Amino acid sequence: MESKNPIQVADRLFLAMETLSKIGPVSLADLSRELNLNKSTTHRLLSSLIYMGYAKQDSETQKYDLSLKVLALSNCLLERLDILEVVRPYLKSLSQETGETVHFVQLDGSEAVYIYKEESRQNSVRMVSKVGSRIPLYCSGVGKAMAAGMEESQIHKLWDACTHKKLTRHTITDYDTFLKEVKEARKNGYALDNEENELGVRCIAVGLTDYKGRSRYAFSISAPVTRMTDKRIQEIIPLVLQVKKEIEQGA
Template identity: 35%
Template sequence: MSKSKSNFIQSVDRALQILECFSKEENELGVTQIANMLDFYKSTTFGLLSTLENRGYLKQNPESGKYRLGIKLFELGKLVEENMDLRTSAIPYLKGLVDKYGETAHLAMKDGNEVIYIDKVEGKNAIGIINSQVGRVARMHCTGVGKAVLAFMSEEDIEKIIENIKFNRYTSNTITDKNKLKEELKKIRKKKYSVDNEEIEIGLKCVAAPIINYDDEAVGSISVSGPTSRMNDEKMNLIAEDVKKVSIEISRVLGYKSL
């Protein structure tokens, strides 16, 4: 018998199944409903519900007799949220990308209507990238990390931000038209990654992907940047696949389940 099976406690599993019955659509459920949903005996279901209510994980509506999720789950959820530190979660993955490709990896975080670099791991062949210094703002319209975050925001938020972007031109490749940027964002959502093709600095290319949290919000992004001389199409494609995989792993650490 495997370790997981030998340590399996049926009553605990059933209690957790009950908690997972609740959703936005089904936020209040009765004993019979839950018993039918899980194919449990009604007496077993009632005993588990009473125990969960006693511990604060469920609360009974005195008028309908039905149950809803309790304050204890909210308290525990806040503890989880407070310990979901983006930087701590991402650093090991950034180092892995740097070890594999020898280029510079970045971590950026959404801050209001901006994206800010919060960490940077340089590779052995790293070049000095002034625009990506920790603490600097990443331009939404012409950086990989900026476009990766913007593309995965709600349509309403995208419109608000685009209306306030100052479309400064940094190179001949910089996007300076809101409609062109919108088309670019559509492509990014489809590919699941963004590219900075010498848009902020001549001689520099970058591949980035979004980090999405438990609430389906794009809270940041990661990227790998390097000089155009080394970032050919083949290498960019390889990096893109790995950056996407890493962004998914970090997103899952932060509680995202829809990937």
Template identity: 45%
Template structure:
């Protein structure tokens, strides 16, 4: 009997928490009681317990309750503990087989991207110089531009100011105005290009893997020698690349808003 009562209390607490998470301006005890059908004293008791643990916050001036930051803290742990590479492995393998090109997965770390997984293509004799663990600045890579295109302009500007902007090749974008113009193009098309900006002779098409907020810390690219990456080929690669990114985003509980 006690166990059944405990489970019922847990269910009720989750009902209240979910309502508060979805409420933009918070809710009063009366509103929560009316919405759930629970007695006000029950609502107050459950909210008091959740307030003590940081899952709910109470505005002392208005007696309005809101979801607490403890949820965000735990959510960040969940995201960090997810094995992104494992969830990305099959879509990347499929993308490499379909395109017959090398596919990379990167993560953002401070002002850089870090290669965390690579599927090497058997097509042709040329091998990409990239390797797992290699770092490159966000601004001079297709994957970096794809990630930054999901950020607010204010944050991109701050990162640009903090970065050591220099030309990795003759094609690297080193003007902030030109870079923001490039990000607008990425947002419009849904993918980014690396036109020999990081490695001469190599062209990449890249797309971000948005999280549940639409913001990205990971991206996938398809890379090949420029001889195999004409504008027409880029157009053909767009669909399979975005499909792979959407599959990975879905596995991670992220956003899939692109067409």
């Protein structure tokens, strides 16, 4: 791979666009200084961007800025982005590193839908979850993790849309208790499911946002309580948070 852009003008055009995205609206003189180019070269770059519809000049201030065409271009990319293609390699690696089952879910109404599952090859206990099956938000780590990224009014609305059943003796059916857990998850960056959905199973979960910043996804690590001890949870937490960071940076 070449270490230098073979088309120098393209290098300068994209540098101008990136600079405008950070500092614009900006005058020709100020942009020239930012780019470390003379005014005539900077003006040609701007004229080219304006011609292609990627930049504009305010008729009153004479300052330059990016146009909405750039936003439309990014939206086209984001709309066809397959979230599973993005997260799958990270979740596979996480399952292999921890030796546990990893789930990935998407918000759908007041429930989460399993859209990916990486079953641990070392796991002698099979989780009851299946791709396509649903889990209520109020009794799951993924539900708390997604709720942690929402406004309280939205959390309350989702809570009211649920039918709260005691799936196990640990299931939370009180809103104030649930909200306390969500706030704890928001503070810590992760949520826990302490046998609330399935007796004998504990989970660690973190939420992910979509390209619009909405809390729509989450992934979790699930294991039998015999393995998912408090000590083991503390060992796994840094791994989960690191994967979340890598996915968000890579996406």
